[in-house]
Amino acid sequence: MPRIVQKYGGTSVGDVERIKKVAERIKAARDEGHQIVVVLSARAGVTNELIARAKGLCADPSDRELDQLLAIGEQESIALMAMALHGIGVPAISYTGAQAGIFTDRAHTKAKLKMVNPKPILKDLKEDRVVIVAGFQGIDEEGQITTLGRGGSDLTAVALAAAIKADICEIYTDVDGVYTADPRVVKNARKLPEISYDEMLELASSGSKVMQSRSVEFAKKYGVVFEVRSSFNHNPGTIVKEEVEYMEQVVVRGVAVDKDQAKIIVSNIPDKPGSAARVFRCLADANVVVDMIVQNVGRHGVANLTFTVPQADTARAVKTLEPVLAGNGGGEVAVHGKIAKLSVVGVGMKTHSGVAATLFQALAGAGINIDLISTSEIKISVVVALDRADEAARVAHDAFGLDKV
Amino acid sequence: MPRIVQKYGGTSVGDVERIKKVAERIKAARDEGHQIVVVLSARAGVTNELIARAKGLCADPSDRELDQLLAIGEQESIALMAMALHGIGVPAISYTGAQAGIFTDRAHTKAKLKMVNPKPILKDLKEDRVVIVAGFQGIDEEGQITTLGRGGSDLTAVALAAAIKADICEIYTDVDGVYTADPRVVKNARKLPEISYDEMLELASSGSKVMQSRSVEFAKKYGVVFEVRSSFNHNPGTIVKEEVEYMEQVVVRGVAVDKDQAKIIVSNIPDKPGSAARVFRCLADANVVVDMIVQNVGRHGVANLTFTVPQADTARAVKTLEPVLAGNGGGEVAVHGKIAKLSVVGVGMKTHSGVAATLFQALAGAGINIDLISTSEIKISVVVALDRADEAARVAHDAFGLDKV
Numbered sequence: 001m002p003r004i005v006q007k008y009g010g011t012s013v014g015d016v017e018r019i020k021k022v023a024e025r026i027k028a029a030r031d032e033g034h035q036i037v038v039v040l041s042a043r044a045g046v047t048n049e050l051i052a053r054a055k056g057l058c059a060d061p062s063d064r065e066l067d068q069l070l071a072i073g074e075q076e077s078i079a080l081m082a083m084a085l086h087g088i089g090v091p092a093i094s095y096t097g098a099q100a101g102i103f104t105d106r107a108h109t110k111a112k113l114k115m116v117n118p119k120p121i122l123k124d125l126k127e128d129r130v131v132i133v134a135g136f137q138g139i140d141e142e143g144q145i146t147t148l149g150r151g152g153s154d155l156t157a158v159a160l161a162a163a164i165k166a167d168i169c170e171i172y173t174d175v176d177g178v179y180t181a182d183p184r185v186v187k188n189a190r191k192l193p194e195i196s197y198d199e200m201l202e203l204a205s206s207g208s209k210v211m212q213s214r215s216v217e218f219a220k221k222y223g224v225v226f227e228v229r230s231s232f233n234h235n236p237g238t239i240v241k242e243e244v245e246y247m248e249q250v251v252v253r254g255v256a257v258d259k260d261q262a263k264i265i266v267s268n269i270p271d272k273p274g275s276a277a278r279v280f281r282c283l284a285d286a287n288v289v290v291d292m293i294v295q296n297v298g299r300h301g302v303a304n305l306t307f308t309v310p311q312a313d314t315a316r317a318v319k320t321l322e323p324v325l326a327g328n329g330g331g332e333v334a335v336h337g338k339i340a341k342l343s344v345v346g347v348g349m350k351t352h353s354g355v356a357a358t359l360f361q362a363l364a365g366a367g368i369n370i371d372l373i374s375t376s377e378i379k380i381s382v383v384v385a386l387d388r389a390d391e392a393a394r395v396a397h398d399a400f401g402l403d404k405v
Numbered sequence: 406m407p408r409i410v411q412k413y414g415g416t417s418v419g420d421v422e423r424i425k426k427v428a429e430r431i432k433a434a435r436d437e438g439h440q441i442v443v444v445l446s447a448r449a450g451v452t453n454e455l456i457a458r459a460k461g462l463c464a465d466p467s468d469r470e471l472d473q474l475l476a477i478g479e480q481e482s483i484a485l486m487a488m489a490l491h492g493i494g495v496p497a498i499s500y501t502g503a504q505a506g507i508f509t510d511r512a513h514t515k516a517k518l519k520m521v522n523p524k525p526i527l528k529d530l531k532e533d534r535v536v537i538v539a540g541f542q543g544i545d546e547e548g549q550i551t552t553l554g555r556g557g558s559d560l561t562a563v564a565l566a567a568a569i570k571a572d573i574c575e576i577y578t579d580v581d582g583v584y585t586a587d588p589r590v591v592k593n594a595r596k597l598p599e600i601s602y603d604e605m606l607e608l609a610s611s612g613s614k615v616m617q618s619r620s621v622e623f624a625k626k627y628g629v630v631f632e633v634r635s636s637f638n639h640n641p642g643t644i645v646k647e648e649v650e651y652m653e654q655v656v657v658r659g660v661a662v663d664k665d666q667a668k669i670i671v672s673n674i675p676d677k678p679g680s681a682a683r684v685f686r687c688l689a690d691a692n693v694v695v696d697m698i699v700q701n702v703g704r705h706g707v708a709n710l711t712f713t714v715p716q717a718d719t720a721r722a723v724k725t726l727e728p729v730l731a732g733n734g735g736g737e738v739a740v741h742g743k744i745a746k747l748s749v750v751g752v753g754m755k756t757h758s759g760v761a762a763t764l765f766q767a768l769a770g771a772g773i774n775i776d777l778i779s780t781s782e783i784k785i786s787v788v789v790a791l792d793r794a795d796e797a798a799r800v801a802h803d804a805f806g807l808d809k810v
Contacts, residue, residue: 016461023462050481056421057428057485058492065491068499069484072477076455079474080462086470087463094473098503099548143504 007157010044023084042073063108074134097137104138111146116163151212176230177238269331340389362399412562415449428489447478468513479539502542509543516551556617581635582643674736745794767804
């Protein structure tokens, strides 16, 4: 019997009416002859409410107690969903992370999965029950409740799909798939029927935040085929898997724009071994995620480093860098906030030359200046001015003919 | 080091401000050199909110899923209280029922305690932490979450006190102790410094709903000394224990009125063996709790039975009785709703005669008619008209001199 894991996010279980709609959808899949495991998030807003209450009691709540508190959000969702299914005659049972055998390490609020015990769920599936599992949460070997951090419910779904050898893992969200570009910006953007894990990863890290990279990486590692689709309609979504048909022909699969970046220029640092290392070591120690890096070897024994960081990390990056530069032969830090990163992504590009040329030519034709460039095997990213970013996306989308199948 | 279990009800953790006040109280007790275990209920209103949401999804939610859902109420309370304690510099750790090792049978929504494992809590106490435990909930041997039913948090507190051999269990509630009578009715009612388990049990079952009988019985069985006191002030409360000083001298300790009773008269049933048994068997099968019972053997081979039941059970009792009577030689059922039960309670009365005489004479002197009478070793109860009940309580309170120490 085909086995499906379905994951629904917080807006899909936001109120009693939404829960009922999801229950009907689960019933329909079961009536088609599938075994169903459902992973749920806390209803939208609950987590923020609980955190606000916590902060009212303690400026810096302990991670263990935060997990103990936040885990109730999903526990509410699963019990209510089980009841909704009972209400329409579907046998169902809810499981907390602990009950579902989702074991993690002890890193509260950002725990890593260690093991998923499929036995309790497989037993229920065999007995014809729908199994509803709390996403985002697990248990450590001492019985402490842990949570998996951002995107944790997606990870729970993918991990369960791997553990019970599901045929597919359906990720229900508020978009109905992965597009060749953001449809709000590029009007003729097209939904991709399929995409590879690597492309999904590059698109995610380039600003198409359908899913956290972490869950995609996990799916890739364990070969879990998953589908990103909407809980608001019945359109087919985008299937993410290792092998994608027609892969050879398709050079570029999508265009992504990330407007949440700032450019930092560190100039006039001593051009000697270890200078760049010192800069990035201190940023790493301050948990600043650095994305694109370009080094220009300058004249007169000094060098310039340019890199991008998330907007939110800009102040911290500067505050961290200044004393380090002062203590190591000098240098200045400047921030340019009004930039965006445009990326074109496609597994096909590694066997095709000319992608970069096509992109640069198209942008030049539109009079859009390119600031930084970086490339990976399946991605080319360029930094452009923030106010030209949307236009750049449209130009690139057209240049690679992404509106056509 | 003296060891205390403190239990706070739902109004005491109703909002952030109240939680902070309780945290201060816990800190004060710890600063006095006590080891503290705290048992908390869900904040007032949460349970009803959750049940309402459940009923919106399923007319008759399953008991397992109800437990899964309701358990989040206490889990929220304990995590927030641990944070509040951290916020004022008190080391603390929160435990769900499962984490605290509170094992029950599998009877969801009305589980019975099977075993409490004191080890995890004792370890934390030794390491100088305040331990915050979710009341009302436990876990069965399969890892299912169970709840203990009405008064469950008091039971958790008393059971933990027994398991960790606490010196005292403090039950914080919205009244500041057990009184000789309801102070809203009897103006000169006096708070009792001490009372025995048996007296507490009789007062509880006679309408003084400070605590469910179940927790008092458990405390009596395991010799747990507990104190009923207010979380809104620092007045000493009432200590409940086996031996009470001055017990010999005190004949009557308190007066209780229960206005939630109705009287049912079953008349003209065949006066032959088994008639009464049949009546009470069918009521028991319908889960109707029968309180006082009086049988008058009538003339002409028929008998009358009179008994009291909780108001809420009246309709069910009548509906259950009618077909049984019809199938067993006939009989009529009549209901009198406007009654109240007045009880005088005292361990001393078993060695003193004249308590009944004093009570009846006092009521007669006030022109209050006595309808039914029943007695136990430490209690005399009478049924009077509902509109005379408060006056009867005052008369009885005066007759036994309960306003004086």
